[in-house]
Amino acid sequence: MTGKHFAVPACVLATVLSLCISLVPAGPGADGGTDIVSVSAREFRLRGLAAKGLDLLFERRGRVYMVVSREEIASLAAGRVAFTFETARFSPPMPAPAAPAAGGLNGAYHSSLELETELRLLEAAYPQIAGVREIGRSLEGRPIYGLKVSDNPALDENEPAVLFTGCHHAREWISVEVPLLLGRHLLESYASDPAVRSLINGGEIWIVPLVNPDGLEYSIHVYRYWRKNRRANSDGSFGVDLNRNYGYMWGYDNVGSSPTPSSDIYRGTTPFSEPETDAVRRLFAGRDFRAVVSFHSYSQVILYPWAYIAQPSPMDAELSDLARTMSGLMAAVRGTVYAYGPSASGIGYTSNGDTTDWTFGVAGIPSFTIELPPADVDEGGFFNDEAEIDGIFRENLQAMLFLAGRAIGAAPPARLSLRDQDKRRKLPARFKLFRGTPLSPGD
Amino acid sequence: MERRSAPTRLFPAGLAVGLFLCLAAAAPAEAQLVLGQYEDEAPLGSWNVFGAVGARALGSGGIRIARAWDGSVSMTNPALLLSLPRVSAGLTASYSAASLFRYSLVNTGVLSSMSNLFVGVLAFETGTFAHRFGEWAVAFTTGLIETYSRPPISLSYSSAYALTMRQTGSLRAYNLAAARRLGRRFSLGLGFNVVDGRLDRTVTEEWPEDGITITDDRSERFRGAFVNAGLRADLSPRVGVSLAVRTPYLRTSAGQSLLQYEARDSGTDIRIEAEARNEYKQPWVAGAGVDWRLSKAWSVAADLVYFGWSRYSVVYFEEPVARRFRDVVTAAAGIECGIKGRLGGRPVRFPVRVGVTYDPQPMDDVHSRYLAFTFGAGLRSGPFAVDIGGSIGREAGSGNSLRAGRIALSLGYALDAR
Numbered sequence: 001m002t003g004k005h006f007a008v009p010a011c012v013l014a015t016v017l018s019l020c021i022s023l024v025p026a027g028p029g030a031d032g033g034t035d036i037v038s039v040s041a042r043e044f045r046l047r048g049l050a051a052k053g054l055d056l057l058f059e060r061r062g063r064v065y066m067v068v069s070r071e072e073i074a075s076l077a078a079g080r081v082a083f084t085f086e087t088a089r090f091s092p093p094m095p096a097p098a099a100p101a102a103g104g105l106n107g108a109y110h111s112s113l114e115l116e117t118e119l120r121l122l123e124a125a126y127p128q129i130a131g132v133r134e135i136g137r138s139l140e141g142r143p144i145y146g147l148k149v150s151d152n153p154a155l156d157e158n159e160p161a162v163l164f165t166g167c168h169h170a171r172e173w174i175s176v177e178v179p180l181l182l183g184r185h186l187l188e189s190y191a192s193d194p195a196v197r198s199l200i201n202g203g204e205i206w207i208v209p210l211v212n213p214d215g216l217e218y219s220i221h222v223y224r225y226w227r228k229n230r231r232a233n234s235d236g237s238f239g240v241d242l243n244r245n246y247g248y249m250w251g252y253d254n255v256g257s258s259p260t261p262s263s264d265i266y267r268g269t270t271p272f273s274e275p276e277t278d279a280v281r282r283l284f285a286g287r288d289f290r291a292v293v294s295f296h297s298y299s300q301v302i303l304y305p306w307a308y309i310a311q312p313s314p315m316d317a318e319l320s321d322l323a324r325t326m327s328g329l330m331a332a333v334r335g336t337v338y339a340y341g342p343s344a345s346g347i348g349y350t351s352n353g354d355t356t357d358w359t360f361g362v363a364g365i366p367s368f369t370i371e372l373p374p375a376d377v378d379e380g381g382f383f384n385d386e387a388e389i390d391g392i393f394r395e396n397l398q399a400m401l402f403l404a405g406r407a408i409g410a411a412p413p414a415r416l417s418l419r420d421q422d423k424r425r426k427l428p429a430r431f432k433l434f435r436g437t438p439l440s441p442g443d
Numbered sequence: 444m445e446r447r448s449a450p451t452r453l454f455p456a457g458l459a460v461g462l463f464l465c466l467a468a469a470a471p472a473e474a475q476l477v478l479g480q481y482e483d484e485a486p487l488g489s490w491n492v493f494g495a496v497g498a499r500a501l502g503s504g505g506i507r508i509a510r511a512w513d514g515s516v517s518m519t520n521p522a523l524l525l526s527l528p529r530v531s532a533g534l535t536a537s538y539s540a541a542s543l544f545r546y547s548l549v550n551t552g553v554l555s556s557m558s559n560l561f562v563g564v565l566a567f568e569t570g571t572f573a574h575r576f577g578e579w580a581v582a583f584t585t586g587l588i589e590t591y592s593r594p595p596i597s598l599s600y601s602s603a604y605a606l607t608m609r610q611t612g613s614l615r616a617y618n619l620a621a622a623r624r625l626g627r628r629f630s631l632g633l634g635f636n637v638v639d640g641r642l643d644r645t646v647t648e649e650w651p652e653d654g655i656t657i658t659d660d661r662s663e664r665f666r667g668a669f670v671n672a673g674l675r676a677d678l679s680p681r682v683g684v685s686l687a688v689r690t691p692y693l694r695t696s697a698g699q700s701l702l703q704y705e706a707r708d709s710g711t712d713i714r715i716e717a718e719a720r721n722e723y724k725q726p727w728v729a730g731a732g733v734d735w736r737l738s739k740a741w742s743v744a745a746d747l748v749y750f751g752w753s754r755y756s757v758v759y760f761e762e763p764v765a766r767r768f769r770d771v772v773t774a775a776a777g778i779e780c781g782i783k784g785r786l787g788g789r790p791v792r793f794p795v796r797v798g799v800t801y802d803p804q805p806m807d808d809v810h811s812r813y814l815a816f817t818f819g820a821g822l823r824s825g826p827f828a829v830d831i832g833g834s835i836g837r838e839a840g841s842g843n844s845l846r847a848g849r850i851a852l853s854l855g856y857a858l859d860a861r
Contacts, residue, residue: 104760105661105700107715113762221764223553223646224659224702230552238552262555377655378709385713 035073036086037332038063047081070195074402077328078321085333085398106220108386109173110180112142112213118180119145119209126187129153129200135208136279139230142213144279147183150204161204161287162404165280166295168243168355170215170226174372174384174392175295180209181393182400195405203290203408206283211276212242225382229276231268233261240268243296244353247271247281248361249308256308256352267353284359291407292367293400294355298381299347299371300338302327305360307343307369308352313360316342322366322406326399333395336373343369366407370396482766483610483644484723484757486589487564488541488836488847489813490805491750491773493689493728494518494671495569495586495616497535498853502819502832503777504798508673508687509732509744513855514571517582517620519730520673520687521632524580524622527573529859537568537851539590544843546593548608548646559843560594566613568851578624580632589614591642605649614640614665622673630675638694640665654707660700663721667694681736689728691754696721698760722758726751726770740783745776752805768805775800777817792823800834811840813847828855 036057039049044064050056055067065086068076076083104111110118123132131153135146150159164182166175186205189196199205210216214230228239244250244257244267251257257267272278304319306312313319323340330338343357344350351357356367373392374380384392486492496505499512507516511523513533542559544550549560566587573582591612599605615638622632646659669692677683700717730748737743752768777798784791796819803812815836822829830853838845 103717104719104762105702105715105717107702107717109715111762218552221759222551223548224657225648226552228552236550236555377653378706378711380704380706380711380713381655383657383704383713386715 034067034069036065037068037073037076037083038065038086039076039081039083040064043082047079049081070401070405073329073332073398074325077325077332077402080324080328083328083332084335104220106173108177108389110176110210111220112210112217115176115180115210116143116145119147119183122147122184122187126190129190130183130187135283136275138212138214138276139274140214140217142217144208144211144213144276146283147180147207147209148204149183149186149200149207151201156286157204158288159203160408161206161289162407163206163208163284163289163292163359164295164400165207165211165293165355166209167216168211168276168294169241169296170212170219170228171224171382172295172297172372173216173219173382174297174389176209176216177389178295178372178393178396179207179293181390182397183207183209185393185397195401199401199404199408203404204287205404205408206287206289208280208283211280214276215239215242227264228266229274231274233266235261237262237266239266240274241265242274242276243294243355244268244351245272245274245277246353246355246358248353248358250353252308252352253350256350265351271353280355284363289359289363290365291403292356292359292365293403294367294369295372296369297372297384298374298376300336300373300375301347301371302338302340303343303347303356303369303371304340305343305357305367307354307357308350310342310344310350312342315360315364315366319366319368322403323368326368326403329398329402330395333398334391336395338370347371366403368403372396483547483593484591484642485546486614487562487592488539488849489802490752491748491771491802492588493730493748493750495535495584495588496851497533497569497571498537498819498830498832498851499794499796499821500832501834501849501851502796502798502817502830503744503779504746504775504817505800505815505834506732506744506746506775506777506798508685508730508746508748509683509734510742513853514573514582515569515584515586517571517573517584517632517634518586518588518616518618518636519671519689520675520685520732521582521620521622521634521671522630522673522675522685522687524573524582524620524632525575525578525624525630525675527575527580528857529575530573531855531857532572533569533853533855534567534571535569535851535853536566537587537849538563538565539847539849540564541847542845543594544841544845547610547644548596549594554596554598554606559845561846562592562594564590564592564613566590569853580622582618582620584618584620586616586618587613588616588638589640602651605651606647608644608646610642610644612640612642612663614638618671620671628677632673632675634671636669636671638665638667638669642696656703656705656707658701658703658705660703661698663696663698665694665696665723667692667725669725683734685732685734687730687732691727691751692725694723694725696723700760717760719760721760722756724754724756726754740781741778743776743778746774748773748775750805755805767807769807771803771805773800773802786822786824789824792821794819794821794823794830796820796832800836802836804838804840809841811838811845813838813845815847826857828857829853830855 041062057065119132123130131148133146134143136144164179166179212229219226228241231240250271258265302323327338327340356369360367494507495515497513497515507519511526516523540563542561544559548554569586571584593610596608616636618634618636620634624630642663644661648657669690671689673687675685698719698721702715704713732746734744749772751770753770755768757764779796782793798817800815813836815834817834819832833850836847
């Protein structure tokens with residue numbers, strides 16, 4: 001069917017769809033790297049997609065359906081072609097992600113203990129490609145776990161790695177679920193999806209779904225809208241904003257973070273003063289991370305450095321391209337549009353000492369903060385309906401696989417040196433204080 | 444009237460002073476940080492609850508193992524039922540107040556308070572009926588043994604934001620006990636107890652102008668059953684010693700939770716609802732007491748009670764919840780002086796009581812303890828008695844100087860006093 005499309009009567013559609021099912025195994029990404037997508041017939045013609053060598057299936061009700069590889073999906077997204085994933089419609093439904101430990105006050109969301117149980121179950125089910133590491137402990141002594149998805153998970157093979165983190169902020173429950181489900185998907189798809197298998201064999205995917213377990217427990221048991229960790233501050237207040245406690249441009253100004261302990265954006269007494277951020281720092285320091293995603297909620301945006309200042313980073317164009325592609329992949333799943341842009345301008349305010357400024361600043365790797373749905377407070381704010389968890393994960397899945405593929409498959413990024421940055425833009429005065437300081441992931 | 448030497452007359456007062464000094468000297472070292480941070484189930488005032496305390500017992504330091512003041516002793520040491528009149532009945536009402544500094548949303552990060560917050564609870568505390576016949580005695584008692592109220596929170600910023608927090612609840616025990624005399628010196632008692640209660644907690648945040656409301660609503664209905672037993676040995680006509688024990692038991696609750704986000708304008712209504720069987724594994728309790736009748740007018744008594752809190756555990760909405768607790772021993776001592784007189788031409792007796800209680804709390808992180816002074820007085824005329832008792836306690840160890848106090852009024856009826 002390559003190179004042409006045609007209309008089909010409704011009576012034969014079922015037959016064609018049955019053929020699709022036999023041709024394309026279940027679920028996005030679970031089929032050896034192909035999916036069914038649809039594009040409006042108008043856009044199909046305007047974009048000249050017929051000449052792209054895509055594997056067309058049929059045209060129906062003004063949309064053209066086709067089988068595309070993951071590379072073709074990325075190409076469509078990069079070309080801003082509006083397409084929709086249709087695989088799930090034409091194939092047996094994927095089994096809902098099991099959440100054997102979920103329940104209780106927080107419903108289908110995971111508490112610290114439930115998460116540990118789930119990670120241990122995954123490790124036991126996929127011992128060849130999953131390893132659970134305690135990367136540190138919280139202030140109240142709760143373990144902070146990292147799930148390493150890689151072949152030979154017990155070995156440090158110095159492979160290129162990607163890091164996905166969640167729940168720096170306690171009330172953002174959905175940000176635990178998305179990276180956790182990503183880990184589950186990778187493990188479950190390893191046997192059937194060559195693209196996933198290639199990622200896992202060729203690199204390390206690290207998932208730290210819960211950076212702030214103390215805060216999460218407080219959010220579950222005492223106050224749902226708790227944000228920070230549970231540091232008992234000197235003035236009687238509680239909590240440090242973990243996403244203001246990283247070392248790059250920490251305390252750059254008092255707008256993007258606060259020196260006041262009672263503030264919701266209190267940055268702590270020193271960079272990495274909190275064991276939770278220190279755990280991430282230690283994990284990051286010894287490995288060859290090529291990309292980082294820090295999940296948050298809410299706003300439905302993809303953000304990239306800089307956050308501490310409203311100026312473009314030296315890699316602004318590249319990060320923007322990646323974000324645009326990811327946004328396109330997300331929108332294609334079920335139409336959810338994630339806006340994207342530099343953190344400081346994307347969300348309208350600066351923040352200093354955040355995760356992705358640090359990973360980008362010290363390692364020069366693509367670093368994204370993804371603010372998960374909803375888009376605004378009227379749709380739930382920090383609340384997401386339990387029934388939405390899977391949908392939000394699915395609309396992020398392809399984008400995460402794309403980014404991981406780019407990072408693990410790509411050559412090591414040229415580390416951003418201060419000299420490079422100086423060439424590309426005028427640096428703020430505070431930035432220059434770091435000149436001459438060795439910048440490494442351990443900073 | 445019997446004349447006594449000065450040293451003999453001063454002995455009870457000296458004993459009371461000595462007891463107080465011993466208890467004060469036994470206070471543990473200062474400790475730190477958080478009191479009851481996550482522990483909504485903490486009884487108001489003190490974790491260490493063993494039975495119910497009427498006005499007479501309260502005024503005498505809360506003595507509940509060494510001596511029987513009324514039928515409510517069946518909830519601690521039922522062996523003492525044999526020391527009560529042939530028929531006795533009593534009712535107690537109380538007002539309890541306590542201050543808290545760190546609880547729920549308060550001073551744990553959400554709301555800060557410059558000083559302690561108080562809450563008071565007025566309650567029908569105990570009702571008891573006891574009957575002694577021959578070598579046997581039986582009693583039925585109901586007692587309010589725990590309350591879970593917290594100082595309510597209600598604050599708002601103009602019409603833009605409002606936050607309220609309410610927590611109320613209590614636990615009532617129903618006790619059926621029997622005792623039997625064993626020979627001339629011993630008596631043994633056994634009680635069967637069921638508990639029933641509830642705890643309700645609601646936190647509501649509203650942004651009225653935006654039409655957004657967040658509700659966190661939880662409730663629990665408690666159930667449980669345990670056995671208590673006591674043994675009394677009369678060493679002499681004036682001195683008796685007692686032992687009492689309460690079995691560990693599983694207090695369960697049917698818990699319900701609703702976490703809801705409502706946005707009026709958009710019609711958003713997100714709910715997370717849960718039901719669970721919660722479990723509170725209550726520790727065993729054992730105590731010993733001594734009762735010394737110095738004369739017809741004066742008597743002293745003291746109790747030591749051990750609470751095995753290190754075995755306390757909680758499963759709350761399907762998850763074990765950490766409670767770092769240690770075993771503790773409480774101590775109490777009281778003295779009573781009965782003054783005879785006439786009122787309206789009728790012979791009456793005016794008992795006056797004082798006591799002291801040392802009450803260390805089980806939290807391992809915070810070695811907090813209450814030291815309380817108690818007082819009471821009564822009027823006894825024929826079969827009728829009215830007593831009032833109170834306690835004033837101050838906490839040390841948390842750094843917050845918490846207070847706890849109670850005042851109780853008991854009405855008693857005793858037929859065929861011994």
